[in-house]
Amino acid sequence: MSKGLRVSVVIKDNSSVKDPASALGEAVGKLVEEAVKKVVEELARKYKLTVHAKQKISDKAGIRFEVDLPIYKEDKLIGIIDVKYLRYTKHARDKASWVVVAHRRLAASYPTIQRTAVVLHGHGWSKDAKKLIATSCIDVIELEPAKLDEILDDYGIKFVWHEKNAETPRESWKRFQELSNEEKKKIIEAIVEDVRERLEEWFRTRLIGDTDDVKLSLSFLCPEAKVMMSLTSFFEEH
Template sequence: MSVENFASAIGEAIGASMEKALEEKLIEIADLYGCHYLTSGVRNTKSGTKVKKLLMSDNYGNEYDIDGVFANENMQPLILFESKYIRYKKHNRDKASWICNAHSAVRRRYHSIRSSIAVLAGNWSGSSQAMMKSNDINLFFVPFELICALLLEVGIEFYWGEKEKIKAKDAWYKYNNLTFEQKTLIGRKMVSLIEVQLISLIENILDESIERQVKKIVVEIVSSLGEVKVFEFNTIDNALEFLGQDDLKNVFLITDSLSLFDPPPIFDE
């Protein structure tokens, strides 16, 4: 196999190893709850074969390649999963924004989905983490330093700069010479770091003893000029009172609209 970018190649291999180990663990958990963990489609193509990718669509027919999903016995999705490895933070925003956009769009179509989970390995910036958290995505991290330590255990130096191509090439060839068992173990050790917390969260998400209650009501109003305004209410009564106003078009008076001079919002950690 011809490799042009050795750093990218070993990164993809490590990410795939973690994803495989995560899949093993999630299948195990899914079985305990009578669920299915899927990483490919269940519908047939026109030729009659199963769809290889797990493509889930939004309300407008756009399809998103999701890494994995927990589904119940009726194949209704319950939890969306993403597994991503990134070495350099400069790629964070692209990956994070894709996850936010894809999961938000898919969740608006499949109202059975209860949660989104992303297992992130490598280096992830605070801003990309904040972006995903603001979109209600639960995050689990496998630090880059841990990956370096795991690879060093098998004689692979992984802590090198972006332009150190010789070291990247050496790391790739050494990784390629590892046995299947060694590569598998690296992925499992990565997942073991977040395993306990991940299982605990999934158990809470799938807990059927929790009574369903309305957590909040979100009202989005769109004007004929394209303006959009979103309102959130804690109770149904408050939302109905708001919607019962005689003249809702007044909510679009631009006197209270933010300007480009206004600073971004600040939230407490």
Template sequence: MSKRSTKAPDNPGSAFGQAIGNMFQERVEKIQREVVERCGYRYHSGKDPLPGYRGATLRIRDRKGHEWQIDSAVTDQRNHVVIIGEVKYIQRAKHVTDKGSWICNCHSLLRQTYPTIRASIAVLAGGWSKPALKMIRDCGTEVFYVPYEDLVKGFSEKGITINWTDEGSAQASQEAWDTFSLWSEVEKEEIADKVVQSIAFPLAERIEKFLTDTTPRTVQSVEVSIKTNKGETIFRAFDTLQQAQEFQARVDFGEFFQE
């Protein structure tokens, strides 16, 4: 370990969690960038804005003009967005519903806005619950997940306990931060590699498949949303265009509303 002068944070638990999140995100982005550039596409993250945008964060507008800050995007040679992505580490499960709902809402709106998007990807780690992961997958987002247990084991082997209880969190988080702050960059890279080991290959393989797929386009499914003048919404999903057209041709409000 190489000792460095580090100012003690006011909240070591929060600082340590942020450090893990940053380390995880940097390693995931490295994996993604390598495969994206190898396939001839451009990878955007952090301070690398999309064409037509300015600022220090990666932002993109939906069809209603709202701007969303996302973690990554992939564009083709014509600057069309083809993949959008999030990388999220969560220490405590109490935040997963809010974070998961945000991913669902953001990615769904962006996919409605940009027909060139082939995939939305969420690379997650930490205390994500099964219901939260299912919710994100059900919204059409590909999920690559590093379980909290894998993080606990990886850091434990390096002398850091991260699964502290609320009662002992003050001392445990301080000890974790003190040890982590003494790590060299090489040591941080080693633990980052270990943490993402289970998802590194499948993540890269999946991205490559999205970017190199030459299968002719066909209709996979059709969704019909009808909004009435009273604010009601009728939603149906079909396997073919013909089924959707037949439904629209015979829509009868009496079938849905008993008045």
């Protein structure tokens, strides 16, 4: 485990929480953000790039969008990574549409942006929602729901339940509050191990332009990206 990993998840007093499911989702989401941020910052240092803290960036019309991890090279915005959690499928299309609007408007406003990506987690992301994002040429990196469930289950936290089930999220939220900082660090490290390779592939192919020995293993790629990879493979074979 990396030393000095900061855990900045603020725990609310259980007696003041009216919706344990929402509180737990928010708290776990922050752990996922910490994990992705840790990997992205390491990769930025490796490739001599800069990652800013969560930042509101204006498009050319002056509309501001909050970006989780804006990536810069010599003060020029070259990439965007957002982390998005969704529990219920009924919200998937709306949330996916908002991701598309934000990323495409910023990409149109900053010609230096080479690529944008979103790390998705939670059971709510439908296949259609992920396709909507990917076919707008925004790369989708998934933290598989089953993997996150497995990581949390190791600490007695159930992260999947029926929408009308109030008992499971209440008990899981109570257990989350009992986690020590060391346990939270271990959860973050487990998430890091799951997403590190795909994030590094994304950095190398999308921001650095190094495609040697790299096969971008994302579940959802935009059609343009698939065509380019097919052409690359064809010329390598011939």
